[in-house]
Amino acid sequence: MRIIFALLLISTVAVAGKAPLFNGDLLGGGRLSLKKTFEKQKGVLVCFWASWCTPCLEELKNLTDAFKSSQKPDFDVITVNVDTPDTSSDVNPTVRFYGFSFPVVLDPKQDIFAKYHQERTLPFSVLLSQTGDILQTFTGHQDDFISQIQNALSALNGSGL
Amino acid sequence: MIRYVFLFLILYGPAWGTETEMGNFAQVTASNHLLFSNSKDPSDKEAQPSGHLMHEATVGAHYGTLHTDIQFANRFFVSNPEGPDNPFVLEKKRLELEWKNWELKLGDSHEQLGKGIALSLYRDPAFGIDNTLEGASIKFQSSGLRTKFFLGRINALHAPVAINPQSNPVEGRNVWLAGASAHVNAGAQIEAGPHYLAALSQPSGTTRYDKSWHTVGATFSKSELWQNFDLYLESNVLFWQHSTIGVAEMQPVGTGSYGSLSWVSAPWKVKLESKNYRQYTFEFQKPPTLEEEIVLSSNTIDVFASRLSIERTLGRASVQASYLQGYDRFLDTSIHHGVLGSKFAGPLGLQNEVRGGYRTLPGHNNLIHAALKTKLKTFKAQSIEFGVRSQHQVENLDLSPATEDRHRLELTYVFSKSLNLQLGYEYIPTNGEAAGRHFANLGGSYQIAKLSTRAFVGQTGGGTECSAGVCRRVQPYSGFMLETYYTF
Known part of the structure; x- marks a missing residue:
């Protein structure tokens, strides 16, 4: 038991990390x-979602609304869809239904998802700096999702990084 | 003691100094998954709890268009140091290279053909499943053509990090695969093409093959068929034979087809799906089920079914209804399954989700199932969540408790985005005295930076559990569990 607690204690020493790169x-x-x-020198939000995940769709709807507003957020959004073959035919209709305009990377085997979030629970999003550093992760539905992203990016820009 | 030092080194050795950036293009990442469980079967009063320490780590490197990673695992039997253990198992290794329109993968990859009727090598951590092709695959993709060719053998996990892992499906044998697919983009959002798979099962230590499969199939998809209609069609034919020494016996030809037609026009979503699997006997597949994840899912070998589902949004609320009708050729009975659900907001910011249905397999298992989830915000970033799920088996209008009856209740308090605690209770009315009928547990999760921890203490009743359309029989559990994930 002591070994386990020692391991847990050591693993709480957090290290700033780079986002795993992927092509899809x-x-x-x-x-x-x-x-x-x-290359666009902007922060990037990577949103993992599935057509059956209602809170994920809520977050994407909120992001879509934010990008349609006059005060368009200053970061890029990439979405990674993790629908398995059972529901993968729902992806295109869902994107059209909600009017999502963000790029949708298809990850039916959840290989990209596993690199970022081994537990593979949804909703899950990762905010990356323009140099690929992981700034913040978002697990579960959060009402103040967009303001948290903007705060994190403002803090980053303020720090001069 | 030495084994713990060794474990410590392999757990955390790769982590130190991995977070480096070599120039602007190279990157090394590592992730860890650790699971400790000390448990026993609650129905066996004499049994002593046994402890398991399981661990897996993945170390990956990315340089330009080259990506590589290795995954290793180990499993220790803490309470029984003399028992079998694997100090180091190299589970997966992969090298990926992209060059212009080409993608080359060497080592382990998750391959699939179509919607998974012909082949699906997939990962499902809940059951410790991670089947991959260990070999090579090459893919070419241009605007008008997508082709893939792969060759190798199936590699399943040897030391899965899971409480109820599936047994290794390639234990005592090698299953060799060779496959190819081509998809032509014919314009007007039409994509179509054939695929082929050859598979051979070879008992370990022999040069003969005891089973062989050949699958030929084709897919067709068209987006925006007509005024927001999307169409997908797939059909497969499976030829296979079983061989004993010197005698090959051809088995009945299997067929597997699936089709879906979706129509989306806000606020409506309508989908009609159909499947027809006839004598389709191949282990490494994961075809569309058209079913909810309830127990007693119909088989995927000899069954026909169609399902119509309709969803209508009403402001922030929505209503869903679906009806499935089919025929299970194994049980020789028809299937009917109607489901009705809704998501809606209530007073005081209450968010509710309710879903219920009735499924009938005349003469077999008829089930009523219902689920309710509700969430109430309390303080800033805090909420309380309540969930209840109940299923009751009905036979010949007899409402007395039956084998598959399950009633579950969960109460979760979310303290912040990084901490929550959960109380669970399960009631299985048909269990005997020894197995117990009431199961209570306490769980919690905590997340900080890149560390995510889950803890659980108490009992679960076991039974049929489903995850991502795959159902397994799991044992009852009594004990405690600690699980951590860490990404470097």
Whole structure:
């Protein structure tokens, strides 16, 4: 038992991390490279979602609304869909239904998802800096999702990093 | 003691100094998953609890268009140091290279053909499943064509980090695979193409094959078929034979087909799906089930079913209804399953989700099931969540308790985005005195930075558990468990 607690204690020493890079097939054809996204010199929000995950759709709807507003957030959004074959035919209709305009990377085997979040629970999002550092992770539905993202990016810009 | 030092080194050795950036293009990451469980079967009063310490780690590197990772695991029997253990099992290793329109994967990869009727090698951590192709796959993708070819053998986990792992499906044998697929983008959002799979099962230590499968299939998809209609069609034919020494016996030809037609026009979503699997006997697949994750899911080998589902949003609320009708050829009975659900907000910011249905397999298992989830915000970033799920088996209108009856209740308090505590209670009315009918437990999760921890203490009743459409029989559990995930 002592070993386990020692391991847990040591593992609480957190280290600032780089986001695992990935390339993936896009809904509608083509490929997306996370690394190339950083070339725009903007923060990137990677949102993992599934067509059956209601809180994920809520968050994406809120993001869509925010990007349609006059005060458009200053970060890019990449969504990674983790629907398995049972529900994968719902992805395209769901995107159209809600009018999502963000790129949708298809991850039916959840390989990308596992790299970021081994527990693979939804909703899950990761905010990355323009250099690929993980700034913040969001697990579960959070009402102040967008303001938390903007606060994190403001803090980053304020720090001059 | 030495084994713990060794474990410590392999657990955390790779982590130190991994968070480095070599130039602008190289990157090394590592992640750990640790699970400690000390438990016994609650129905066995004489049994002593046994402790298991399970661990898996993945170390990955990315350099330009080259990506590689390895995954290793170990499993210790803490209470029984003389028992079998694996100080180090190399589970998966992978090297990926992308160059222009080409993608090459060497080592382990999750391969799939179509919607998983012909082949699906997938991961499901709940049951310790992670089946991969250990070999090579090459993919070419351009605007008009997508092709893939792969070759290798199936690699399943040897030391799964899970409480109720599935037994290794390739224990005592090798299953070799060779497959190919091609999809042509014919314009107007049409994509179509064939696929082929050859599989051979070879008992370990022999040069003969005891089973062989050949699958030929094709898929067709069209988005925006007509005014927001999406269409997907797939069909497969399976030829297989079983061989004993010197004698090959051809088995009946299997067929597996699936189709879906979706129509979306806000606020409506309508979907019609159909499946027809006839004598389709292949282990490494995960076909669409069309079913909810309730117990006694119908088989995926010899069954026909169609389901119509309709969803209507009403402001922030929504209503869903679905009806499935089919025929289970194994049980020789029809299937009917109607489900009605709604999500809606109540007073005081209450968020509710209610879902219920009735499923009938005449002469077999008829089930009523219902679930309710409700969430109430309390203080800033805090909430209380209540969930109840109940299923009751009905046979010949007899409402007395039956085998698959289960009643579960969960109460969760979310203290912050990083901490929550959960109380659970399960009632299985048909269990005997020895097995017990009441099961209570306490759980919690805590997340800080890249560390995520879950703890559980108490009992669960076991029975049929389903995850992502896969159902397994799991043992009752009594004890405590501690699980951590850490990403470096």
